Amino acid sequence: xxxxTTLLAAAAATVVSMFILASTTQAFQLxxxxxxRTSLASTVAxxxxxxxxxxxxxxxxxxxxxxxxxxxxxxDSRKIINYTVQNGDNDNDDSGSSPLLALRLSHILFASKExxxxxxxxxxxxxxxxxxMAESVSNCAETREEGGSIGWLNLSxxxxxxxxxxxxxMKNPNEHLDLILPPSARQHIIKxxxxxxxxxxxxxxxxxxxxxxxxxxxxxxxxxxxxxRNNNKKKQKKQKQEExxxxxMVYQNDMELGESNLGExxxxxxxxxxxxMGGALxxxxxxxxxxxxxxYKIETMGCQMNSADxxxxxxxxxxxxxxxxxxxxxxxxxxxTTTTDNDGLFQENLNTxxxxxxxxxxxxxxxxxxxxxxxxxxxxxxxxxxxVAQQEGQSLLRRVPEIDLVMGPQYxxxxxxxxEDVANGNQVVATEASHIMEDSTKPRxxxxxxxxxxxxxxxxxxxxxxxxxxxxxxxxxxxxxxIVDEVTELVNQGFKEVTLLGQxxxxxGRDMIPKRKFSDLLKIVGSVPxxxxxxxxxxxxxxxxxxxxDAVADTxxxxxxxxxxxxxxxxDVLKAMGxxxxxxxxxxxxxxxxxxxxxxxxxxxxxxxxxxxxEQDFLDTLDIMEKVKFDSVNxxxxxxxxxxxxxxxxxxxxxxxxxxxxxxxxxxxxxxxxERRARMMDRVVQVLVEERNVKVPTQVxxxxxxxxxxxxxxxxxxxxxxxxxxKIDNCQRYYLAGKRTDEPVTEFxxx
Numbered sequence: 001x002x003x004x005t006t007l008l009a010a011a012a013a014t015v016v017s018m019f020i021l022a023s024t025t026q027a028f029q030l031x032x033x034x035x036x037r038t039s040l041a042s043t044v045a046x047x048x049x050x051x052x053x054x055x056x057x058x059x060x061x062x063x064x065x066x067x068x069x070x071x072x073x074x075x076d077s078r079k080i081i082n083y084t085v086q087n088g089d090n091d092n093d094d095s096g097s098s099p100l101l102a103l104r105l106s107h108i109l110f111a112s113k114e115x116x117x118x119x120x121x122x123x124x125x126x127x128x129x130x131x132x133m134a135e136s137v138s139n140c141a142e143t144r145e146e147g148g149s150i151g152w153l154n155l156s157x158x159x160x161x162x163x164x165x166x167x168x169x170m171k172n173p174n175e176h177l178d179l180i181l182p183p184s185a186r187q188h189i190i191k192x193x194x195x196x197x198x199x200x201x202x203x204x205x206x207x208x209x210x211x212x213x214x215x216x217x218x219x220x221x222x223x224x225x226x227x228x229r230n231n232n233k234k235k236q237k238k239q240k241q242e243e244x245x246x247x248x249m250v251y252q253n254d255m256e257l258g259e260s261n262l263g264e265x266x267x268x269x270x271x272x273x274x275x276x277m278g279g280a281l282x283x284x285x286x287x288x289x290x291x292x293x294x295x296y297k298i299e300t301m302g303c304q305m306n307s308a309d310x311x312x313x314x315x316x317x318x319x320x321x322x323x324x325x326x327x328x329x330x331x332x333x334x335x336x337t338t339t340t341d342n343d344g345l346f347q348e349n350l351n352t353x354x355x356x357x358x359x360x361x362x363x364x365x366x367x368x369x370x371x372x373x374x375x376x377x378x379x380x381x382x383x384x385x386x387x388v389a390q391q392e393g394q395s396l397l398r399r400v401p402e403i404d405l406v407m408g409p410q411y412x413x414x415x416x417x418x419x420e421d422v423a424n425g426n427q428v429v430a431t432e433a434s435h436i437m438e439d440s441t442k443p444r445x446x447x448x449x450x451x452x453x454x455x456x457x458x459x460x461x462x463x464x465x466x467x468x469x470x471x472x473x474x475x476x477x478x479x480x481x482x483i484v485d486e487v488t489e490l491v492n493q494g495f496k497e498v499t500l501l502g503q504x505x506x507x508x509g510r511d512m513i514p515k516r517k518f519s520d521l522l523k524i525v526g527s528v529p530x531x532x533x534x535x536x537x538x539x540x541x542x543x544x545x546x547x548x549x550d551a552v553a554d555t556x557x558x559x560x561x562x563x564x565x566x567x568x569x570x571x572d573v574l575k576a577m578g579x580x581x582x583x584x585x586x587x588x589x590x591x592x593x594x595x596x597x598x599x600x601x602x603x604x605x606x607x608x609x610x611x612x613x614x615e616q617d618f619l620d621t622l623d624i625m626e627k628v629k630f631d632s633v634n635x636x637x638x639x640x641x642x643x644x645x646x647x648x649x650x651x652x653x654x655x656x657x658x659x660x661x662x663x664x665x666x667x668x669x670x671x672x673x674x675e676r677r678a679r680m681m682d683r684v685v686q687v688l689v690e691e692r693n694v695k696v697p698t699q700v701x702x703x704x705x706x707x708x709x710x711x712x713x714x715x716x717x718x719x720x721x722x723x724x725x726x727k728i729d730n731c732q733r734y735y736l737a738g739k740r741t742d743e744p745v746t747e748f749x750x751x
Contacts, residue, residue: 033655037542044367075460075510078193081433085385099222100435102155103189104215106148107181108133110209116201116208123210126520130199130212130481137295139207142180150180152217159187174288175621179546185209195435197479197512214479215438220414224430225394226421235316295484299366305472308452308501309386309412316416346639363388364399373404381422383407383415389470391642393431409472410457413439436476449690451495455483455521456502460511460541463567464578464646465610465638475504475511480521489526496688496721497533497557500525503546505536506543518545526555532723533557533688533705539564546592552598559705560597563587565605565634569619573610576646590628597746601631601676601706609638609658612651621669629672631706632734637662670733677708677731683746687708687726687738692716709735 026269044348064639109131119137122128134140134148143149154173169641174186180188180219185204192200194213202209264306296317300310314324363384374380383405385394390408397403411418436457445451453572458473487498498523502508509516526534534557539548541564552558564585568574576581606621625633635656640647685704693699700714702724725745729735 009459027606031329043229045460046181053152058423075474075511077433077435077458078195080474081435086203098155099219100155100216101219102152102217103194103213104152104217105150105181105189106130106134106214107140107143108135108138108148108210108211110210111207111375113199113201113203113208116210118678119201120210120514124514124516125479126516126524140180142507143409148212149214150177150211153181153189155190157190158188159183159190181209182206185211190644194513195476195511196438197509197516199476207552211576212481214482216435218434218437220411220417220430220434220628221421223420223432223434224418224428225331227397227427227429227484228425251474288628294322296322297325305409305454305501305503305511307446308454311452313385313415315439316413319421320416367400367403371400374402379420379634381405383422385409385412385415387467388653390471390473392430394429395425397429405429410434412435424443433473438476438478438482445495449495449688450497451490452479452501453483453486453490454502455536456505456508459503460507461504461542461580462578464576465641465644466605466645467641473501475507477508477511477516480516480524483521484524484528485530487525491528491530494721495556496531496723498525498531500536503538504535504540504543506539506545506548517545517547519545519551522551522558523555525625526551526557531557533559535559535561535707540581541566541586541589544589546589549589549592549596552600559566559707559713561603561704561705561707562593562600563603563706564625567605567607567609568613568617569621570613571620573613573617576612577607577610577676583620586624587627587693599615601708602628602636603632603707604628605629605634605636606665607636607638608661609653611638611646611649611653613638618665622665625665625672629676630669631676632673633665633669635662635665635669674731677733677736680704680708680728680736682728683728684725685738686739686745687724688714689714689716689719689722689724691720704736711735711737714740 006556014199067665073686098453108116108119110119119128119133123130131147135144138144138148138187140148148421157172169342174181174183177186179187182204185202185206186458194200196213196215198213200211200213202211249401296314298310298314300307307406310730318324344450362403367382367384370380370382374382377557382400382403384403385405386408389406390410392399392697393406396406404427405415406417406429407415407418410433411430414437418428418430423547456475456477460475483500490498506518508518508521522534525531534555539562546562549562552560552562564586566583567579569583571582590602590662592604606622637655638646638653640652687702687704687710689700689702691701693701696711698713700719702710704710708727710726712724714724725743726738727741728738
């Protein structure tokens with residue numbers, strides 16, 4: 001049996017992935033030519049540190065690495081994610097070296113600008129669907145039956161001053177689109193910065209087009225740094241002489257100029273990962289490659305975003321023919337992981353979180369044993385992905401030189417592309433800002449009943465305690481049509497419940513042209529035929545509109561559940577945190593929830609012991625707890641995070657004070673959680689069955705629309721994915737229990 005490949009995934013509020021591949025280990029050192037140029041900028045506020053601006057040696061774009069989305073600075077991903085590659089002194093040389101390769105487009109063709117504008121207004125308000133409108137009213141016969149789909153627009157097309165194609169030395173890559181999208185329209189689109197979800201109004205000799213950007217194609221390998229472990233010796237020697245360093249970080253395309261020396265005497269032997277990535281890197285027959293047995297293991301730590309990212313990573317790995325460790329070889333796991341021959345590869349993927357210092361330290365603790373396995377000669381690939389990877393970047397290679405790939409969360413669905421460079425014997429760091437592309441493979445869902453669906457990535461907020469905007473980047477909303485298509489496919493596969501994910505989900509659509517509303521998205525997704533339940537996380541009181549509460553109340557599939565972190569009950573602390581809302585605004589949202597959905601569950605996050613928090617500030621937090629009586633609260637003592645303003649303030653509280661307040665707030669939360677679930681006694685609730693009760697195999701586990709866990713007797717093979725009425729006869733702090741019944745669900749009445 002082949003030896004498995006181990007991937008480690010550890011996640012929390014930030015994500016990091018790790019793969020392990022046997023190879024020589026050497027310390028990482030950034031060459032002098034690749035050091036970022038730094039400059040100091042004036043501070044905007046007294047509590048904020050001096051900004052540090054870096055220039056990417058790949059894209060030439062400048063980014064404030066500490067506060068890339070600081071309030072008052074640019075938060076438009078079209079401008080922050082700058083794919084223009086600098087070409088020395090030749091300003092006119094833009095020879096197609098940009099990593100942004102193409103846009104996938106759809107359009108609706110109109111005879112007049114007035115009709116196009118009216119339709120755009122309806123699309124913006126989510127009253128009409130783009131694809132359906134294209135099928136119904138578009139004047140383009142060539143694309144009408146395809147819902148307006150144009151296909152991919154190659155961005156390397158050149159135009160002269162008159163808007164005519166100017167590709168003299170090579171064939172026009174978009175010539176096949178001339179009859180659908182004339183050159184003048186293409187020129188306008190290519191020159192207009194855009195992102196998936198945008199709808200552009202473009203005129204041509206055919207009429208007026210509403211053009212939707214559906215997806216982007218990015219060469220992620222051009223956006224990554226590649227460190228050669230075993231590069232061509234002559235080239236390596238030349239680079240050492242030119243750069244004055246022994247360890248050279250090179251750009252991917254430069255790596256491809258020389259022949260690979262995999263398997264050469266004195267070099268790193270060809271790995272099985274290289275074989276499964278195509279076989280061209282190894283002198284093996286197709287039959288030998290087909291017999292390679294590569295396995296992976298993913299360890300995920302942290303939030304739901306990390307869980308969703310791990311599913312996407314798994315989908316990519318399985319599409320490469322790498323199977324999960326545990327599929328038919330659990331009994332031999334120890335034998336497999338200790339084998340040192342070349343019959344297989346074990347890949348360990350760690351998807352990590354850096355929201356708190358404890359979560360980040362777990363990453364390094366977890367890496368140690370796998371790094372040792374690699375030093376001992378095992379053919380293991382180590383990949384660290386997610387927030388810690390994005391936060392630490394190349395420094396991870398210095399601290400753990402056995403790592404093969406460091407990958408930010410924006411590359412979760414492009415790990416296959418990055419592994420090509422790893423298979424060539426290189427170390428890769430991929431943390432550059434990039435537009436999020438639609439998945440090229442399907443995620444490997446951890447459940448067959450409930451699924452995560454990302455609707456917006458990143459966060460534009462600058463809370464003074466939070467590292468998430470630094471690690472997950474600026475906000476990027478997915479097109480409505482892409483989200484609906486994914487949910488529809490999940491329903492067709494038998495999934496009953498979908499949870500929409502976003503770090504700041506209420507901001508959905510505000511980065512689009514034209515802007516959209518999350519409340520509209522809720523209604524659209526909630527109306528997908530066959531969907532039983534719809535949830536969403538995480539809301540932000542600053543942006544959560546009362547319209548979102550109304551949308552949940554008016555959408556039958558939407559669960560009566562709201563997760564709204566308030567973080568503190570003190571307006572002074574909220575201001576210091578940079579939250580942008582007050583306790584009064586939060587309580588206003590709660591009032592609307594209780595008015596429209598009096599039986600709804602409300603959960604939250606809260607931080608105690610924030611710098612400068614007084615005892616009265618803390619009591620204000622307890623006061624909100626008493627007023628709302630949350631169903632559950634994720635509590636945490638403040639933990640200073642790197643590159644956040646609050647970490648350097650001089651009014652830090654002692655650990656003794658923080659732990660005392662954490663104990664007191666947890667005691668109150670436990671009391672409220674018990675009270676909230678006690679109201680379910682003797683009620684009949686509808687439970688969506690998910691899994692077996694691992695502690696009592698004769699029972700199954702499911703959840704109510706409130707998100708409460710419910711246990712009852714039943715056969716999981718018969719009941720998985722079914723909606724079952726259960727009469728509650730046992731209420732505990734964080735779960736309920738009962739018996740199946742034919743009685744109807746109890747209507748809520750305030751007692």
